[in-house]
Amino acid sequence: MRVRAVVASAPGRQSVEHIPDPEPAASEVVIEVRACGICGTDLHLLSGGLGDDRFPLVPGHESWGEIVAVGTGVHDHRVGDLVAVDPSLHCGRCGRCLRGQGNMCEDWGAIGATRPGAWAEYVAVPEANCHRLDASFPREAAALLEPVACAVRGLDRLRPRADEPAVVCGAGTMGLILALLLDARGVGPVTVVDPHPARRELAARLTDATARHPDEVTGLRVPWVVEATGHPSGFTQALDLVDRAGHLLVFGVAPPAARVEVSPYRVYADELTIVGSMAILHSFPAAVDTVRRHAARLTPLVTATFDLADIGTALDGVRAGTTVKTLIVPGASRGARR
Ligand SMILES: [Zn+2]
Ligand SMILES: [Zn+2]
Known part of the structure; x- marks a missing residue:
């Protein structure tokens, strides 16, 4: 099976392409992406502002979805779980990581910035980055978890x-x-x-x-x-x-x-x-609680939803500042997703 994804190939150049089906490493899961936000960091990355060595890359760091495959070493998650993804990647071994300051990691990275992200139908992510969303979680607000x-x-x-x-x-x-x-x-x-x-x-x-x-x-x-x-x-x-x-x-x-x-x-x-304050540190669980409690006030911040195929239009709206939070929802134009 081939997977549709937005591939940024060079500064200012991105297109929807088919990429190989993501395979989970031992400690990873594959997620069927339900939604992924677009933010200013993405615009910066797409314009080459984070360096040309990032290309080619599938962006997308504000995602949630359903686990469809698990690696051989995954124990705490199973196929069918709904999860939101903390994009932060810490080495866990450097001095700052050992002091609990992972967002200052000497080898800091992020899903959608230093490894393939979630402007795609499917994405592989470390199990450790997944935060489970129970059945009662307000899904319409789930893509806001990362910015929250x-x-x-x-x-x-x-x-x-x-x-x-x-x-x-x-x-x-x-x-x-x-x-x-x-x-x-x-x-x-x-x-x-x-x-x-x-x-x-x-x-x-x-x-x-x-x-x-x-x-x-x-x-x-x-x-x-x-x-x-x-x-x-x-x-x-x-x-x-x-x-x-x-x-x-x-x-x-x-x-x-x-x-x-x-x-x-x-x-x-x-x-x-x-x-x-830089990005996320020990704040994702609190964000899950916050979004659950205040979903009625946060959900209206999602003002536009586009299919992967409409990434150009979606980015134009974000650049123009005419939307608050724009989401990429794979299959949105086909009405295929729950
Ligand atoms: Zn962001
Ligand atoms: Zn580190």
């Missing part, structure tokens, strides 16, 4: 207190997820700041946050601020919004070479706390 796990990790780093105001800079997909999770933790009122009217409209419609243009929050100071734009100017504004003794989470992915001016005096005198 990243957001949970971010809030684990920020540790915001309930009933105190927060600002999220950036109303992209992650900004909206973070705003929803802050509210779910009782943090608030939450304000989302974004220069784009369409995104502010989405933020107002899909969250309980107040949406503001950056010019409308000049002079505002709050104890909890999340930078989720990835732009250096977003960082500067986010830092300006932090109240004395306040906390800033740097969640957005800025260009590695970007630099901004920071006042060391202000960090000192105002006792500012600035933390970063």
Whole structure:
């Protein structure tokens, strides 16, 4: 049997091709992909921003599906299980892995970035990356588990207190997820700041946050601020919004070479706390609980669904920022999947 997959062959070039049927290694399972999200990291990867040595590659790191084959050494999962996939790959042996900091692994990788991902009908993944979804799990929200796990990790780093105001800079997909999770933790009122009217409209419609243009929050100071734009100017504004003794989470992915001016005096005198968070660390189980409890509020973030064959149209929508979370659902156009 041959498997349909999106193959990125060079920067800016991807097409739907048939790839060999994935075989599970001893400790792996093969998943029939039910859905896989598209995010900004994928756009970065497809444009060659993570390096040309990534090609050719099947992207896709926000997936869930049904196990259809298991390797000879798999014990905790069986054919028929529904699972979501944590894409993080840690070596488990380096100093940072041994200290429990696997997302800082010297050999860090990810399914869909350093090995074939889930923009495909089937994908092989390590059993250890699978998180079982029971029959009652809200499947329509399952593809949000990976980005929610990243957001949970971010809030684990920020540790915001309930009933105190927060600002999220950036109303992209992650900004909206973070705003929803802050509210779910009782943090608030939450304000989302974004220069784009369409995104502010989405933020107002899909969250309980107040949406503001950056010019409308000049002079505002709050104890909890999340930078989720990835732009250096977003960082500067986010830092300006932090109240004395306040906390800033740097969640957005800025260009590695970007630099901004920071006042060391202000960090000192105002006792500012600035933390970063990178991907997922011990946060996937909490994401499963979070998505289950808040599915009714998270599911509307899925605003577009495309078959593999329509990957070009799907990517255009993500680039244009006209969707919140776009999913690839193999067979969607045929209505073949449950
Ligand atoms: Zn992602
Ligand atoms: Zn390691």
